[in-house]
Structure formats: structure tokens, C-alpha cells
Amino acid sequence: MVFTSLDFDAPGKQQGFLQVPYSHNLGGWANVLVPVTVVQNGAGPTVLVLGGNHGDEYQGQIAAMKLAREVTTEQVRGRLILIPSLNFPAAQAATRLSPLDGMNLNRAFPGDPEGPVSSQIAHYLTTVLFPLSDVVIDIHSGGRSMEFVPCSHMHLVPDRAQRAAMFSAMLAWNTEFSFIYADIAGSGLLPVEAENQGKLVVTTELGGGEGVSAKVHRVAQQGLRNVLIHVGLLQGTEETRAGLGLPPTIITQALNRDDYLLAPESGIFEIMVDLGTLVRAGDLVGAIHHLERPDRAPEPVVARSDGFLITMRVPCLTRQGDCVAVIARQVSADEVLHA
Amino acid sequence: MVFTSLDFDAPGKQQGFLQVPYSHNLGGWANVLVPVTVVQNGAGPTVLVLGGNHGDEYQGQIAAMKLAREVTTEQVRGRLILIPSLNFPAAQAATRLSPLDGMNLNRAFPGDPEGPVSSQIAHYLTTVLFPLSDVVIDIHSGGRSMEFVPCSHMHLVPDRAQRAAMFSAMLAWNTEFSFIYADIAGSGLLPVEAENQGKLVVTTELGGGEGVSAKVHRVAQQGLRNVLIHVGLLQGTEETRAGLGLPPTIITQALNRDDYLLAPESGIFEIMVDLGTLVRAGDLVGAIHHLERPDRAPEPVVARSDGFLITMRVPCLTRQGDCVAVIARQVSADEVLHA
Amino acid sequence: MVFTSLDFDAPGKQQGFLQVPYSHNLGGWANVLVPVTVVQNGAGPTVLVLGGNHGDEYQGQIAAMKLAREVTTEQVRGRLILIPSLNFPAAQAATRLSPLDGMNLNRAFPGDPEGPVSSQIAHYLTTVLFPLSDVVIDIHSGGRSMEFVPCSHMHLVPDRAQRAAMFSAMLAWNTEFSFIYADIAGSGLLPVEAENQGKLVVTTELGGGEGVSAKVHRVAQQGLRNVLIHVGLLQGTEETRAGLGLPPTIITQALNRDDYLLAPESGIFEIMVDLGTLVRAGDLVGAIHHLERPDRAPEPVVARSDGFLITMRVPCLTRQGDCVAVIARQVSADEVLHA
Amino acid sequence: MVFTSLDFDAPGKQQGFLQVPYSHNLGGWANVLVPVTVVQNGAGPTVLVLGGNHGDEYQGQIAAMKLAREVTTEQVRGRLILIPSLNFPAAQAATRLSPLDGMNLNRAFPGDPEGPVSSQIAHYLTTVLFPLSDVVIDIHSGGRSMEFVPCSHMHLVPDRAQRAAMFSAMLAWNTEFSFIYADIAGSGLLPVEAENQGKLVVTTELGGGEGVSAKVHRVAQQGLRNVLIHVGLLQGTEETRAGLGLPPTIITQALNRDDYLLAPESGIFEIMVDLGTLVRAGDLVGAIHHLERPDRAPEPVVARSDGFLITMRVPCLTRQGDCVAVIARQVSADEVLHA
Amino acid sequence: MVFTSLDFDAPGKQQGFLQVPYSHNLGGWANVLVPVTVVQNGAGPTVLVLGGNHGDEYQGQIAAMKLAREVTTEQVRGRLILIPSLNFPAAQAATRLSPLDGMNLNRAFPGDPEGPVSSQIAHYLTTVLFPLSDVVIDIHSGGRSMEFVPCSHMHLVPDRAQRAAMFSAMLAWNTEFSFIYADIAGSGLLPVEAENQGKLVVTTELGGGEGVSAKVHRVAQQGLRNVLIHVGLLQGTEETRAGLGLPPTIITQALNRDDYLLAPESGIFEIMVDLGTLVRAGDLVGAIHHLERPDRAPEPVVARSDGFLITMRVPCLTRQGDCVAVIARQVSADEVLHA
């Protein structure tokens, strides 16, 4: 059902929309329009850059919007497809889930052409855009609810060559931390669908919370450009942390349930450890305070493993079962490449 | 109408509530209970410590809840009255305004005993608790919408002796920045009512956004204790920035309309300057991006004065007229004390 | 602003409306119509019968609607003014407060002709209908949030003659319990305004909860007719509890704060005593269970005085500060008449 | 509290805003910005043109926005102040009432500088803009709930000279119908405040419903220009209905309660008479159908006076008490001028 | 799951309901009752008349309700099944989609007996009522969001005999315009299901917007009766446009994406062409104004094909992607019958 007037095979730079039918009470024959920029110039990889898979994560949306305005046909070798705000209705509402259908787009793959708007978008990527692409870059952050140490991250895909290419591209973002993660809560992820199609997939968690600092914007915008150089799409010289005078990235991994600490009860969460700090199993990481009964001792949140505090809950007001902290242990490149 | 079973004159430590009548659809004869801790021990000042004037500012609420549990009668000289979550319904909802009456408690003073819940709370402070107090500490942050460099702050009250005492107490928080502010948008503030009653008023803006980092929690909790020592309520040795090996606080001031930069249009705000950084008039501080039309040039936000970026808007999704940045110029202690 | 086409001085039976202007988004020139029945027949008292002061209390509304349909001009001596659903918007929404303005009509007196709908209704009663009336009957129940032992009740008005007349009319409802109450949470009550105008005021609390049993409907409908006979408006023979073979009414009174038990914390309330049962100070009346932590001991609710459980909270889901039980001690008629 | 950086005394054309402070949960230091255009050029009247007093009436908003863009300094003699969307938050929400404070701006005069946003706007007009103005043009339509025959209209102000000037300006809009109205439902109207200050006030009801036809847009835009020529603000030749080959305007008047027909019950309203048609007392004008019981006879709505159907309710779904039709009798110019 | 106590085979006139189970928070064992009238009298076709497929389209609902009350058994030859408000919950809410399940009933076919209420209704038509019927009449309008020139319309079904019968019945509505349309935005339409079952399907778009003028009510009510005569269900003489002294219907067709004009951006839509007017490709049809920035040039909406403006968006407040205009080119009967 998704339609676009863009011609993905035409040379040069085009600005257009994915047009997704959406009938609602105030628009019987309405559509959601998702802005897309396409730049095509000769031989080279096709790179799909996605922001706003979750609507409340603006780091990548802003980086992609700026790149879409600034990039010229001449700078490109191959084809660049930029969708700054993939879950467009959620981006307009600053929500993780689509306000139109309540869906988490990142759990909606492979999608359904007869489903709600999120399913239609997922289906279009699965059947049209992923097959066109060599590289898929999906820029996330913690959104409103979580804050990460700014990092690029990846799955341990089973194909070793694919994994090595992804590892190398992950490092090209030049973040202080890199993060190996697993999906313990659901299926239907966008990167998994792209990985299953054999693509070089690059993903990130660039900070979080409702705001984005100027510093994190720089990480998003410079990292994206560097990765695009790394994969041969943009002309230019790839930068490295060493070349920038920075220490090597710290590679971390959180694959066990025990690494994810949940709120034992609803209340007001206080984090007691700074992000990116090393903690030990048994350390007090935070506590849940009782607003109605401030005299009652708070509920402790204790680390169950050693590692870095890689992400924490942002809103102090917390419900039982919310993830309040993740502890990720340091691993070597070798472990990642051969695990 | 507000009732409490606490006896503010009794020696020792008591835990209780302000009981504010509130009739609603699910509770015809219901009340809002606002937790209060009172500790009385011999001669000394009466200090009123308030958190949660705005419900979404948890730095002070957590600092006050912890102090309420930890403080012993023996540590006190005088009387400590702690209300961790003054706008209790807003604290439970994580909102700036009270969800019960839509009011901004910090614009509700002097209050009204026949008004809605917020007005009743304001009236109780104005007529009962402020008259009991020598020192009023009202701990704010930027809440969900703004992030400040963590700072203590104050008004330029006309009484020079009162101003000098407030200045000295402001410095006792030991924050990197101090901030002199004016009220350009409304009357009815809690600190103004307390100032008008001649109290030593200490206020803060300790960061902001929905989350609070461990570092800012430390600033809140250590600063509060140090101010309580400074005013003679808690026993102990007062710390200073110099004693801690820190450079002097940077005193800043934003008293002109031009210091406050508003969003010229609704859209997605990108800050381009780090908090606490010095900018010059004419510098590009940020921009508003157009989600529906990413090809259109963003609307620039430009500094109109020289100074430090003392606070910025947090949520990227922004409406026309939202304050997105405040530029505060550096001033000397002399300027503050004698202006 | 309130208009009616009814002629309160015309003989016979009329059906009409109070017309209260209300401009809203779906009706620029709209009005709230409050149904009124007037029956006038020669000499006798003017009796104003009101249901639905709180919209979620349908006992009196149904009794008044049925009486309005059934009563004939011939049965009346004097003038009967029936307003079955006084807070009409709340009655349509089944809420205590008006959904149009959020007001508790029973705290809106004496009202304001330029105020919102509830204030306009209050003002019309204060300035037009109360002055016309000798007797004002305001039929309440506990509404959605509270359940009372079905009872008629009254204030201890200072005028002894007025008090004696009200006491006598209260007994004419023939309920098992009678209840002397005070207003500890607010001003602006409808009966207080009527009492201040010197009227014979009859009020009730006929059960509660969202539903009304057939038994309570009978108490409402038979009691209303008997009181109307008692005050000389309807022809017929007054019934008494003795004449019906029933024991005397139990007169109870709750005038102290300690008689009103509040939820110490939010949770799931369990009542442990049957309504109308005698309890002793120190008895466990109920408890608040913790849904998230069922292993934690529930918070006890303990009686602080001896007396009958005269009313209890209905919804199990309870917020801190909700009134969960009221204990009323038995008093003699003498105490009521001469206190 | 309202601030503007516009200089109303400066020559030439300026675009700016009224800046109204508004603190909310997503913007602690936010403002509502109301766009304003000012054009000043030498001697001549000051004319204040207002659209969007009710937010869901876009005829005048669009006419004013277009005029603001198109008008040049040279075309003006005097001063033109254009506020296309006076109740700006309501215009953004397409609602009659402000979504920020629930207020009807056209019942908020003279306003309150410490009140909510609507009150502040009203106060600014009352104290700043009306005193600057000679002519006040307030362009209304029926909004979402009502549709009028497109007409200009006026009050019968007591001052005969003011009335004559207003009558003449009313005719300059060149609408097929003109309408004399009274305020039977409330005070605080914008035009009344301006009239009381002695201004020449011109008002309209240009159709209605959520949509505006191209034809009605032409009436709004051409009428506005012609009135501005009529009062001497814009250069050009005034047009008349006669000059345009049109029959004289039909002057109508609805001053009695009986002219306003209310829905006797909630249901689905069917109008049975075309707008602008002459009806007789006793004619069936419409009916209310019962959705749940289509077999039950609909409730008739019957004219109580002779006259033209000047306005009707738009949404079929209707609540009891909504105004569904207004019947206005024809009057002569003489009656209007000398009544 | 849908149950009815109606006997579709019994002679005479019956009034009853479809009873659709619906369990909700305020009614555990509740049902939606959809009113149905059945009139059976001897030999003749079975005609199913449906209004309210979209709840906010009342033209057909009122026509069907009136017919249901007025029709007598004697007037019928065959069987008439009238469902005035098919999507009953939406009709009560004046919304296009069902408020119970968010579904568009006209995209819910063939339905699901275990699905939500809309799916159950669709399934009942698909499996019970369509098989009983020879003719299916589904009366639409533009609803709240669109206004059409009042017209009957049809699909180009592949079966030529079916198409010819439908064409002939379409003309029997005697509207000024007739409209050939295609489904470019989704499947699951009610008429498609009926067409696939080989029924003679008659559909309309009778105006639109929240209101219905008396004139359009006449078109709906007279057209429906004439079509029922045309198909042999009602006794009487069929009227024709020629017989009524009217010019032939203008047959129009919009089958290409370019015929449908979308809003290029959110804002305030101004239509610049009258409905039913002929436009040329390149003509300016409307524009989107910017409320926040009235000084910015509006976004133009330009026709991309020649034809009549057959429908336009009603609410001025418009979101990007809303359909704001449809241009339909004139075609001959021959084209329709043999395309």
C-alpha cells in the first residue's frame, strides 16, 4: 500500500515521501508522509540511513536531516537513502511508540502490507528498501526513558564475515564505548531483519533522555559521516580514535538477564553511580524512594555482576519492572569476533 | 482548612502530614496528605526545607527524604521542618503543575484557604510555616523542560542585610555557578513571599531534565547539608569551594529580556553550545528543524548578549515561544551586594 | 443568567427546565437544561425537593422523577418544586463533580451569576428558589466512593426551634439510623445556605456505591413521601417506625476529626467490619494491602473512638488520604436538641 | 504581563508577536506568541483587525493573514494593526475555547493581567490596543457548531452617532443579509468592551461549520477590504451592493428568546428548512431523531416567530439545550437607527 | 456471535436489533444493539439499505430512519431490510471509525466472528445479510472531513451485466453528478464484498461536513425512494432528471493518483475553487497557510489534471498528507459501460 513518487534508480538528489494510507476521523482519505532523501551517483554501495525508528530519539533524526540538506551528489559514490524520521507519527509526538497504532516499530518487522501504519512501513523496508541496500544504519538512543553512555553497538550475528564487517563499522563511529547486546525481550527488530538479509548493519545508542546535549549531537553527526566514509559512500578520509588522540574504545557486552536490573517496586528512583563507571557485583547502584512514606527505607537496587554502568533509567518516577540499570562487562575484540 | 497533627513546638523528631481536603469523584471526603518531618532540639534557627515545589524536580525531594530519615535530634540546634514533596500531587505525577488544579504552586502565593489544593498549601506556608521560620530553602531544578548548570541562585532583594545573608548562604551550596535572576513572567512566587517576610531564602537550580545524574544528586545532598551547617542548624564544619580545592564559583546574572531566547517556531530544537560555555552576542546557539520539511533551512536561534549558557531547553520537540536558552553574564560579588 | 419559562405562582402541574447558558466547542450558543416539576394547589408550605446535588447519587433522583410523574395537583396542599437532577451534567456523567466545570455543587454556594454552570445553579437556588421555599429536602447518598447505613441526617443548627423542626423531619424518614454531622472539610454547602435562610432542611445519606439496591430505593421513595406528609405538603397519614413495628432509630453523631479514618497509604482497602456494627477504639476496622508487594504486611486502619461504623469507602482501590471509615457514637434525642 | 517588541508608533510595516507568559509541564518558562502585523503611514484612522477570537472560525484568520502579507505601507493612510489569530492556542487546536484555560475569549473582557492566557490577551486589548484604535473589526463565523447566512452584524449601541457609523460600516461588507443581535447569554464580549470605549465596531458571522467554501472566503476577503476603504484606512473606491448589481441587503433582527430554538432532547438533528429561507411561526423547522429507537417519533422543533432562518446548528449529533435554529425578522434601516 | 430475534422470513413489518456481544469496564456482559427494520410482503427483490457505515455520515441514517417509520407492508414488494446506523457506536459518537475498536468498518470486510465489534458486524453482513439480498444500498457522504458534490457513485465491476445494472441504479438517484471511483487506499470495503457476491450495489457521496443542509436531506430521501422504486421494491413511478426538468447527470471519474491532491504540509487549508467547478491542470486549487508564521508564503495546492472539483477537505486545520481536493474528469456512459 505504501507509495512513493521517488525514483530510487535516478541519478542526482531527490527529496520526496513515502505515502502511507491512514484513514482517521479527521481525514477519511489521509496519508502519513515520511520524508525521504535519495542521492545517487555512479558506482558504490547503497546505504540506507534511518533515524526515528523510535520517535523520541532525535539524535539520528537531526544528524540525518542535516546530512540530507548538506550532502551533494558529487560527494556520493553509490546511493544514499536517508529517512530521518522513520516512525514519523511518533517523531511528531516525541513518543517511542506510534501514536497512530500503539506499535513499537522496532518490534514490527517483517511487517504487513494490510496492517496499521507501523506494519506497512516495516513491510516496505523489508520488501523494498532492504533489498536495495548494502549497508543499513539505524541510529538509536535511549529515548525518553533511558540514557546510555554514547556508543555504537551490534548483535553477534552468526555469519563471521558479516560480523567482522559490522564490528569494523561499529568502531568507525569512534565512540568511547562500544556495546554488544542481545534481544531478551521480543522479536521483530529492524536490525535483525536487515541482518537476516545479510546486510552490513550499524546501530547506536547515543545518550538518551528527552534532551540531547551539543556534545552528543557532535558524536552523532561526526560518527555518521565517518561511518559513511568507512563504507565507501562518502568521499573523505576516515578518522580513528587513535588519529584523534583518544584512547581505544571500551568494548562491553551484556548478554545475561542478571545484567539488567529492574525496579523492585514503583517509586522514585535515585541512581547512585555515574554512567560509564565500573561497578562490582553487590554494589548499591540505586534505590527506590517511597513518596507517600518517606520514612520507610528505600528499596535497594544492587548490581548482580561486575561491569560498567552502560545505561540507566532517566525519569525518576519509576514503575515496578522498569529497567533501571544495565551492567556490561568489558570484552576484547577477539571475544566479539570469535564468540 | 489545612490540618496537621504535628506539634511544631514539641521537642524531638516527628513524622506526619499536612492534610489538605480534596473532594473528587473517587473520594468524596478525601484529602491530600503532604509528608512532613519536624526535628526540634533546643535553641537555634528554624529552617524550613522544601522540595517538590514543582513536582517534576526530584533532586531536592530525594535530598530531603534522605535527610529526613537520617537526621537525629542530637544533630540539630533549633528546629528543622522538612517537606520533601511540597506539591505532592505533582510529585506523584512527575509534572510541574498540580494535576488536581492545574496550578503552578510557585505562582500561587500568598494562597487562599478556600481555593484549590495548591492555593491551600500556599496559604498554609504563608500564614503558618513562614512565620515560624528564619530560613527558607526551596530546592528547584529545571524540571522536565529545562536543564541548568547546577547552581544555587537568588533574587536581588532590596534589603541589603537580607541580601548579604542570602548571598552568603547561596555560596555555601558550593556550586560551580551561582545565578542572580529576576521574575519576568509572573508573580506569586514562594521565595518572594518568604523574602517579603524577611526570611533568609536559599534557592537552587540543580540541573534538570526528567533524570538526575548521580553527580547532581551529590551536589544536592552535600550542598543542602553544608547550607544547614552554614545557618547553624546542623552541627559540623562548613565546607568551602576553596577548602575543597575548587575554583571560585562563577557568579552570573540574567535580568534582561534579551537574555532569554525563545523558539521562533515550533519544531525540533538542536542545541549547538554546551551548557556552561561562554557565548558572544550573534553566536548561533541552536536551531529549530522542520520534521515535515527537512529540506527547509532550520530557524536559527542566535545569542543577543554575551555570557554563559546557563540553561537550555531539554525536550527536542519544541513549541513556538518556549524558552530554549538563557545567556547569563558574569558579575562580581560587589555588583550583587551593592546593585 | 439562569432562565426558566416555568411560572412558580401558577396553579396546577407544570413540567419545564432551568436554562443555564453554556458555550462549548460543540455548541457555541448552548444551554444546560435542568428539568423541574412544579405543582401548586392552594394554601400550604412550599417544599423544594432536590436530587442529584452530586451527580452519582441516584437514589433521590429516581425518587424525585417518580414522584414528579405520579403526583397530582389534588394530592398537594401548597407548592411542590421538584428538581430530580440538580447537578444535571454530573448526573448524565455519573460523577460527583460537574464534568463541565469540575466543581462540587455542594461547595459552590451561595454561587455566582457570572460563574460557571455550577455557580449559576447555586446562585439561582440561593436567590430565587430558597426564598420561595419553607422546606428544602436535599437527598444524598455516599455516591460512588462511600456507602452509608441508609440514614437521614442533619446539622446542629444554632436556632433551637429550627433544629427541633429539622430533628422531627429527620425522624419522619423512618430510617434505622439517624446521623448528626459537622462540616470539617469546606464551606459552601447547599443545606448550610438553606439553613442560614431559616428553612426547615432535611437531608439524607441513603446507602452508596454506584448501585442502589431495591431495598434502598424503597427507603428513598417511602421516606420522601412520609416527610412530605409530615411537613403538610402531601395529604395522607404519616407513618412512624413504631407504627411499622420497627425499633426506634439509632441516633449517632460524628463531630470529631478522630471519628474519620483516613487511608495511611495508597493500596487495596479491605473493610473488616460490617456497616452499622458497633466498634471500640483500638479495633481493627480494615487494612490497606500492597498489590506490588503482597508479601509486605498490610497497613492497619484502627478505630480511634467507640461507635457504629456509619459509612465506609466503597472502591477497594484507595489513595492515601481517602476517608475509609467513619465511627459515629450513639447520642440521645436530648443531646441533639439541647447541645 | 503581555510583552511585544513591536513599536506601534513606528512608520512602515512590522511583523511581530504578542508574547504571553504561559508556564506548563513541557515548558516551564514558555510563552504563547500571537502574531501581529502593524502598518503605519501618516495621518488616518487606527484600525484593529481581529480574526480568531474563536479559534475555529478561520474565515477572518485567512483574510487577515492574506492582507498582512499583501498590504504595503503605501496603501495605508493611518495605522493598521492586524491580529489574524487572536485566540492563538484555540486557532492551533481548531476549537472555540482556548485549550490552555478553557475560556471563551469573547466572554473574557475586560480581562485580568494576572489571569490565564485568555484573560491576559483580553486585558491587553482593553488597556493597550483598544485605546490606540478608532475602528475595531472582529471577524466571526458560526465556528464548528453553527452556520449563518454570511452576514455582517452589530449591536444596537445606545449612542446614536456611534450606531449610525457602525450601521454604515456593517453595510460596507456588502453581504446579502445584515443582522442585529443582542447578547442573551453572558457578558464580557470583545465588541461590547470596544463599543463601551466608543469605537466604531464592525463584526460578522460569515457562514460556519468546520469548513469554509471558496465563495465565503471571497465574501470575507472582499468585504474586509471594502470596509477598510470605507473607514478611510485603505486607498481605493468603496463598492456597494447596488454598484455590484445586487439587491439591497436584507436587514434582520433577533432580540427575543423566542427567536432562539433549542434542542428539546439529545439526538440527531435534521434541519428541514434551507438557510436564508422565510418561515412562519408554527412551521416545522427541524426534528431530533432517536438513534437507539428509530421507531420512536422524532422530537419536533417548531418556529415560534416569523422570520428568516438566519443560522442553524451544524453537527447533526446534538445535545439537549443546544441552539439548533435562530429565526430573525426583517427590519428597516430606520428601525435600526432609531430603535 | 451476532444474534437477532428478528425473523427475516416472517411477513409484515418488524423492528428489532442485531445484538453484538461487547464486554467493557462498565458492562461485563454488555452488547451493542444495532437497530434493524424488516418489511416483507410477497414476491420481489430483497433490498438491504445501510446508513452509518461511517458513523459521522448522517444523511443516509436519517433517510433510513424516516423510511423505517413511514414504510408500510403494503408499499413493499419483496423484502426491505433497513439498518439506519450500521456502525452504531460510531454513529453515537459522530466519528468515522468505531470508538470501541478504532476500526474503519468499510475496511473490515469480510469480517471475523471472533474479532472486535466492527469485525463481527462485517462478518454478519458477509455471511447472513448479503446472501439474503439482491440489492445492497450503502449511503455515504464525505463525513466530517470531506465534502462532495452530492452524487451517487459506483465501481467499475468486471461483470458487464452487473455493471450495467449498477449504472442504471446509480442514475436513478437523480443527482447532478455521478462518480466512478477506484479504491487506491486499502481493501476490505463493504461494497466490494457485496459486488463480489454478485449483488446490485448502489452507493453515494451525499455532501459532507458535520452538518447536512435541508437540500441535501431532500436529495438523500428522494433519491433513496426513487432507487427503491427503480429496483422494484417500492411501488410507485420512477422519476428521472429529464422528467424533473433537470439537465442530464454529469458522469465523472477519478481513477489516477494524480487526481487526488494531498496537503504538502500541515497548516490551515484555504480552498480557492467552488465545488463542482471545472479546473485545468496547473490551476491553483488551494493553499496551506502557516498560523505561526503568517508572513511566510502559503504552500500552494495545484491541480495536476483537468476536471471537476468533485470533493474537497472540510476542516481548515489540516495535516500533511490529508487529501484536500479530488479532480474528476467527465466521461460518457459508454466509457463507463464498456471500459
Place this chain on the structure above:
Amino acid sequence: MVFTSLDFDAPGKQQGFLQVPYSHNLGGWANVLVPVTVVQNGAGPTVLVLGGNHGDEYQGQIAAMKLAREVTTEQVRGRLILIPSLNFPAAQAATRLSPLDGMNLNRAFPGDPEGPVSSQIAHYLTTVLFPLSDVVIDIHSGGRSMEFVPCSHMHLVPDRAQRAAMFSAMLAWNTEFSFIYADIAGSGLLPVEAENQGKLVVTTELGGGEGVSAKVHRVAQQGLRNVLIHVGLLQGTEETRAGLGLPPTIITQALNRDDYLLAPESGIFEIMVDLGTLVRAGDLVGAIHHLERPDRAPEPVVARSDGFLITMRVPCLTRQGDCVAVIARQVSADEVLHA
């Protein structure tokens, strides 16, 4: 996807949670935690006790929470699995349906591991907990919308041995009434899934409305313990109605559509018969009053069969199609066991 750290095979008493992944706007990696208590002690049946299948039915939730706290390992023979609030999000919201997904958990079986939270919970019971169990006890009440005479109840399962065991366990609850019911409105019930797996299933309807009286709490808590003794899980002596000096339970049955009386129209429902009373076909059971038109005769609700009023609607405000009364005829044990 559901995870638990509980070991269902470990001896002794454990407290833990079912952890159900739930990603939402305020918690990207959040979970719903459903509290579970497991007590295991040697040989004996496994009994699964469930409260809160519908969130607004607290009788069983409180009984299960209390049992969970009080029961000791020594009291158990076999294994007790207690889930006090099965539909945990609904229990926190006091709603029948889950506020997270709008689902009725009691229509969600057998469930779906990839579905929303309710489906995941259902699937976990179907695939993990039911297979572990010999006895499944699912404690219901009428919830907010209905009130039952407190009773235990059962389906007529086809397996005679299973039916006899269920009948015997039903009687062990010792309620005044027992109730044989059929599912006339939907599939997917929890007890049906458990019955299909051959379990001994015990269910109840213990009163209803938002509140629970102390008396009904006693029935819930004593009945649950007695049934657990009856099935051999808890040690102790089983009580019988005869042993308690009570008359035999009245066994009733409502299997026909005519036993279920629906509201013929929306309005205010008045019940006219006391719960548990015997009525005859043709008796007036209640009526629907018209708030807007109190002069119109109410719509009668008439019994269509003889039997006891076994349940009635609670909220007076009623919508067309709500079930307002159920009439159940008395049957013998023989009829139940051999039907």
C-alpha cells in the same frame, strides 16, 4: 517471553514474579511483574489459585494475598501456586480489561507468546501452569458492573467424572447459592482452557460492585480455605453448610438467552427486586428512567422466565444493551450431574 526466577519444583515457600516484557513510552525495556507465591511440601495435588483475572474483582485478590502471607510450608500437602492479581495492570487500575492492551484476559486463552501482555499471560498459564496443576481455582465477582448473590459456579463439562468433582468442590465453598452457567458471549475463557486440559476447576461470583463488604470478604476467605482442604492441599477439617447449621445451597441455572435481560435503551436503571428473590415471568424487574425527560414513562424491564434474581447491574447509569438482570431457575443436583 514470560520469565520467572521461581523454581516451581523447589520445596518450601517462595515469593517471586512472572516477568512479562512490556515496552512503552516511559519504559523502553520495561516489564510487568505479576506477583506469585509458591509453597511446596511433599506429596499431594498441585493447586493453582487465581485472583484478579478481571482487575476490578478484589475479593479473590485479597483472599489470595492473605493466604500467601499466612500459609506455612507445614500446612501444605502438595503444591500451592498463588497468583493474587493475575491481570496485574488491570488490578492496579481497578478495571475489568487490561489498560495496557484493552484485552479481557478471560477471553484471551489459549494466548499467544508474541501477543500483548494479556496474551502472553494467558499463554504462560496454558502452556506452563495449567499442565503443572491438578486443581485450578479462579475467583471472580461481578466486578464494577454487576452484583451477584455470592455463589460458587461451574460449567456443565461433558466429562461426568470431571463434572462430579467440580460439583463437589463447588459445594465446598458453602455459599447460599450455587450457579450453573453457560458462555453465550464469546470464547477464550480461562476456566474453559483449564477444563479442556481435564483439570478440576472451581470458580465463583462473590458479590460485585466496586466495593466488597466485610461479609463477602469472609465468604471469600473461608470458602477458599475450605475448598483447599476439600481437595487435600491444606490440612484441616472440611466444613459443610449442614455442619454450620445452614440450609442447603440453592442450585440455580441460567442457560437460555431469555434468562439474560438487557437494557432496552440508555438511561438510569432502577432495580425493583432484591437480589436472591424469586420472580415470575412477566414480573417487572426494573426500569430505565429518562434523565432529560423525567416526564416520559420509563422503559420497563420484565422477566421472561421464572427464577431467582441471581445477578443485577450495579451502576445506575446504563447503556442500551447492558445486561441488567439474570434470572436463574432452581435445579437439583441430579439435573446438574446427569444433564
